[in-house]
Amino acid sequence: MIRIRDLHKSFGKNHVLRGLNLDIEKGRITVIIGGSGSGKSVLLKHLIKLMEPDSGTIEFDGQVLGRMNSRELLNFRRQFGMLFQESALFDSMTVEENIAFPMREHTRWSKAEIRARVREKLDMVGLGEVEDRLPSELSGGMRKRVGLARAIAIDPQYILYDEPTTGLDPIMTRSINRLILDTNAKLGTTSIVISHDIKGALKMADRIIMLHYGDILAAGTPQEILESDNETIQSFIAYDVKGEL
Numbered sequence: 529m530i531r532i533r534d535l536h537k538s539f540g541k542n543h544v545l546r547g548l549n550l551d552i553e554k555g556r557i558t559v560i561i562g563g564s565g566s567g568k569s570v571l572l573k574h575l576i577k578l579m580e581p582d583s584g585t586i587e588f589d590g591q592v593l594g595r596m597n598s599r600e601l602l603n604f605r606r607q608f609g610m611l612f613q614e615s616a617l618f619d620s621m622t623v624e625e626n627i628a629f630p631m632r633e634h635t636r637w638s639k640a641e642i643r644a645r646v647r648e649k650l651d652m653v654g655l656g657e658v659e660d661r662l663p664s665e666l667s668g669g670m671r672k673r674v675g676l677a678r679a680i681a682i683d684p685q686y687i688l689y690d691e692p693t694t695g696l697d698p699i700m701t702r703s704i705n706r707l708i709l710d711t712n713a714k715l716g717t718t719s720i721v722i723s724h725d726i727k728g729a730l731k732m733a734d735r736i737i738m739l740h741y742g743d744i745l746a747a748g749t750p751q752e753i754l755e756s757d758n759e760t761i762q763s764f765i766a767y768d769v770k771g772e773l
């Protein structure tokens with residue numbers, strides 16, 4: 529269980545996270561939605577300590593993130609896979625080297641073992657013989673899949689997805705959403721997804737969190753979000769769900 533309590537973060541006068549409280553259950557898919565600039569990415573960065581809060585706490589299974597020593601922090605980071613926006617692959621490395629990267633950083637697996645595991649992860653994300661290609665030689669959808677293969681390289685407990693389907697066509701969007709669901713089911717991971725894809729969120733989420741000006745406007749099952757009588761939520765989902773222009 530991840531427990532976030534009274535989290536505040538400002539950049540100068542821009543008070544981005546405003547006393548955010550949130551519990552995220554293990555093994556589930558939590559999708560975070562909300563308008564541009566509402567603080568979704570900032571929240572995600574706090575979870576892996578890429579950003580420090582001004583005040584408030586984040587606990588993973590009772591362990592407070594800010595109080596970990598460097599060894600605990602290294603172990604902690606090992607439990608995370610992250611699929612960044614734009615996939616964030618290393619351009620000068622091949623697909624195989626990209627996926628092998630976390631394995632080399634965090635494990636003592638042999639070269640042969642790493643090679644076999646890279647193949648296994650590529651199979652999981654439905655990619656064929658692309659090990660020797662460079663990211664620039666792949667389509668955007670393929671790069672996302674390689675990014676996902678890298679995110680699950682060392683079977684993390686948590687996977688964070690930052691807008692995994694932004695910029696993809698509807699078919700690729702569906703297929704990446706399917707992959708997120710399958711990965712969650714196969715690896716039993718806790719998945720936290722930031723998304724602008726409301727339809728996808730309603731289909732795959734166990735729980736949807738809506739952020740609004742750095743606080744939580746609503747949290748609930750897809751059904752609860754759909755049935756909410758809050759005007760801001762309704763106008764946020766109107767275009768995608770009701771097809772309103």
Ligand SMILES: Nc1ncnc2c1ncn2[C@@H]1O[C@H](COP(=O)(O)OP(=O)(O)OP(=O)(O)O)[C@@H](O)[C@H]1O
Pocket residue numbers: 539542544562563564565566567568569570571
């Ligand atoms: N490193 C930073 N320095 C200064 N301001 C920042 C920094 N990172 C984020 N912000 C500000 O924090 C606010 C929230 O940004 P964030 O990226 O979390 O939004 P978001 O909800 O993910 O938006 P989007 O859906 O457009 O990606 C914005 O006003 C942004 O300008």
